[in-house]
Amino acid sequence: MPFPVLTCACVGDEKYLEKQFNELEKTNHPIILQRKKKYHFGKLYKEFYETHKDLLKQTNIEFDFLYDSLGFIVLEDYLNTLEQNDSKILYIHQGGILGNISMLERYKHKYEKEV
DSSP states (O other): OOSOOEEEOSSSOHHHHHHHHHHHOSSOOOEEEOOSSOOOTTOOOHHHHHHHHHHHHHHSOOOOTTTHHHHHHHHHHHHHHOSOOOOOOOOOOOSOSTTHHHHHHHHHHHHGGGO
16 A cells, blocks of 8 residues: 555454454455544533634635544544654544534533533
């Protein structure tokens, strides 16, 4: 492969994701990045909300709350571990944004009153 392909587990853990890849094929899997902490799927996390807002401000692209926020957090953690990071990143959007309407309301209700 001419470039590394990275992913992370958004549902379940890294072992579960590896098992899913093995059911598809035994080789040529992407590199599964380790999360620093466990997240429960669908639960509201302030760092997801902040990441979502930062990405929207920086890129003017709306990303998914459930998958992309975690994906960018894990990717950023990984990039911070590299001694030299002059690589260009192509990020492939992980999910749809249809659920963002209700998720945004949930996040605003939970976290905007803290401001």
